[in-house]
Amino acid sequence: MNITVTGSTKEYPQGLTVAQLIQLEKVATPEYVTVSINDEFILSATFAEKTLNEGDHVEFMYFMGGGR
């Protein structure tokens, strides 16, 4: 199935969960990433069971604490 992750569309295995996608995409701080699917936030407690569907748009949002 095709999923768009941070703007690029690629083929991913059927039944992929958000937790598995985080691992596949080598997210740097998996415990603290915010995820949205089709512009809706996903609760981090549900990453392990939430499965992705064909055509989904996934975004990762990362903490950036610097500024001075």
Added chain:
Amino acid sequence: MAFSNEQLERYSRHMILKEVGVKGQKRLLESKVLIIGAGGLGAPAALYLAAAGVGVIGIADADDVDLSNLQRQVIHTTPDVGKAKVRSAEESMKAINPEITVHTYRTYVLANNIGQLIAEYDFIIDGTDNFPAKFLINDACVLGKKPFSHAGIIRFQGQLMTYLPGQGPCYRCVFSSPPPPDAVPTCRQAGVIGAMGGVIGSLQAMEAVKYIIGQGELLCGSLLTYDALNMEFRKIKLPRRDSCAVCGSQPTIIAPFDYEQAACEVKG
């Protein structure tokens, strides 16, 4: 208010723009912006807002200028090392534009002073370097119904979003609470390319100016991310989180509060 000949000349490149004009420049001259943090983000934001003629600029920072700041904090110069950052920033802003008023706050911004601090300003710029301060500014601005620009930078990356009262989403919608101290690297630990503050801090100034003149689309409901190595800007749509602790339908945060800070990061 009539413009002097000097003002007409100083702001001519603004006033020729149909989106600014006489009306927009007048609004800028009558506006008040608070910048929290006179560092990588705050430096370019302060310089551009001063140059733009923002009538009152507040600048808050407890620190003194350090040699390690000068790689990116372009509002301070080498002879300023050891001077209070707010003083150095005030001098630079007044040198660019002597007709603006600068209010300096040489203090850490905490739960016990933030409400009073933001109250007299129209727009707030978060130029801080730590999560406790970023969450505090978010909460205080949501509770105080103040628009603000949030930003963060690290290594070759930066991001920013704008909060508008009553419209949201807020920073806490995106990140419900700060990461534990040291779980996510800071600029001090991970480094930051100097021009990143220039890019993102200037975009924060741009958001403030657009808000003041009432033109264009603000980054309300969007997170703009910038990756300098790939030279890629992306605008990520941000929904509101109904369960948000401060701006959601049943808020549990009803007053600003301080998170504990990693001891090594108290000083920027």
